[in-house]
Amino acid sequence: MKYFVVFLFLIASISTVAQTTDTPVKVSGTIISDNTGTPLANANIININQVTGTTTDDKGSFEIAVTQSDTLHVTLLGYQSLRVRVTNDWIKNKKTTIQLTQKAIALEEVVISPYYLTGYLEIDSKLIPIxxxxxxxxxxxxxxxxxxxxxxxxxxxxxxxxxxxxxxxxxxxxxxxxxxxxxxxxxxxxxxxxxxxxxxxxxxxxxxxxxxxxxxxxxxxxxxxxxxxxxxxxxxxxxxxxxxxxxxxxxxxxx
Incomplete structure (x- = not known):
């Protein structure tokens, strides 16, 4: 009888672990700037494994369904994209904070080369590549x-x-x-x-x-x-x- 109880306990434990790992659960998070600490609105979060996505609200908050070890791809215009692995701690606590780093954008010189047109259609039509x-x-x-x-x-x-x-x-x-x-x-x-x-x-x-x-x-x-x-x-x-x-x-x- 003792061994039977232990066996049932092991089966229940395995079932619980499998359910925790495979069943999507809702987690939430807040995305902030690592420089200012201010929340970032309209950041995009995609669960690469589940192919689902969401965006942050005005307070930088979001909610998304995940399973343990899923990878989230976080992007926002002007910030470096970030891949975040869903950990067991995040699933247990239901909430986390993610920091994004602003991109350093270097402006490059742009040279505009105009087409020199003659005003004659037959000639100009051959000058402009199509x-x-x-x-x-x-x-x-x-x-x-x-x-x-x-x-x-x-x-x-x-x-x-x-x-x-x-x-x-x-x-x-x-x-x-x-x-x-x-x-x-x-x-x-x-x-x-x-x-x-x-x-x-x-x-x-x-x-x-x-x-x-x-x-x-x-x-x-x-x-x-x-x-x-x-x-x-x-x-x-x-x-x-x-x-x-x-x-x-x-x-x-x-x-």
Whole structure:
């Protein structure tokens, strides 16, 4: 009987630990400036593991669902981004304070080179460079593909990228199902999507997908997105492009 009681106690302890580790709980925090100690409003907090996000209020306070060992990515314009690991102490105490460091911004000299126009349309139209990126649509798919600047082999490049069974998408994400799950979860959280819509640095995407910025550019290149799109699109457009490309790749692979 004694051993049976001990066995039940161990089972209950294991169950409690598992529940504490795996079940999301609400924690709160306050984000302040490490220089002045003042609370920082409108700071963005993204749970990289759960793909959920929130922002701080006027008092620098926020609340978010976490599990132990989750990583929170904290960003605010003019401050250095910060990654914070969720500890057991934070979960127990329910509250913590996070300090952000202000960026030292050095202004660089900007040289503006104007186009020297003659006033004659035929001549001026040749002086101003025009860069066009062509986008092709394939029957049966709901999304177009960019082939870059027009060239005879552009359309062939698109087809070759899509139907290539060794596509980099498979190499990168085929062994990372958790990252693909994040792409799907991203569509459910408006806070995260709204944040990505205002960002162009690829930092948050790299953390969410577990890839480097160079790999992001290569993935999109393999999906036949133009260099102009890769450089100028916001992070949300980049994320949706990767997600859409992979979904279509899976459909084509099944066929």
């Amino acid at each position: 860069k066009e990126d062509y986008r092709y649509s394939i029957s049966g798919l709901n999304q177009g593909y960019e082939g870059g600047q027009y060239a005879p082999e552009a359309f062939g490049k698109v087809l070759g990228s899509i139907f290539n069974p060794a596509d980099m998408l498979y190499n990168v994400f085929g062994k990372k199902p958790q990252q693909l799950k994040k792409l799907k979860e991203l569509r459910k959280d408006d806070t995260v999507r709204n944040l990505l819509e205002t960002k162009f640095d690829r930092e948050t995407i790299s953390l969410l997908l577990g890839v480097t910025k160079d790999e992001i550019a290569e993935i999109l290149s393999r999906c036949s997105y133009s260099e102009a799109f890769i450089k100028t699109a916001n992070d949300l457009q980049i994320m949706d492009a990767i997600s859409g490309c992979y979904e279509q790749y899976k459909i084509l692979k099944k066929k």
